[in-house]
Amino acid sequence: MSKFFINRPIVAMVISIVMVIVGAISILSLPIAQFPTSLPGDSNIGNLRRCGRTNARTGVATPIEQQVSGVTYDYMYSLNATGNSNTS
Numbered sequence: 001m002s003k004f005f006i007n008r009p010i011v012a013m014v015i016s017i018v019m020v021i022v023g024a025i026s027i028l029s030l031p032i033a034q035f036p037t038s039l040p041g042d043s044n045i046g047n048l049r050r051c052g053r054t055n056a057r058t059g060v061a062t063p064i065e066q067q068v069s070g071v072t073y074d075y076m077y078s079l080n081a082t083g084n085s086n087t088s
Contacts, residue, residue, distance in 0.1 A: 005012040
């Protein structure tokens with residue numbers, strides 16, 4: 001079977017082009033509801049241990065929140081507790 005396509009490369013090219021066209025048509029006709037959902041990535045910016053709550057908030061969390069204010073994101077949260085800070 002492979003010898004047939006080796007001896008006739010034009011037939012192999014035509015079959016591959018037809019497969020690409022059929023695939024493109026099927027993708028265009030697929031309803032949006034059938035596409036898989038993709039979740040946005042989660043980015044953990046920082047995790048500080050043994051850092052005071054006010055130091056973590058004023059020195060780390062607030063500057064990061066100000067710098068990424070132009071970035072489009074769904075949500076951002078910063079958790080500051082005694083001895084631990086986590087910005088995601």
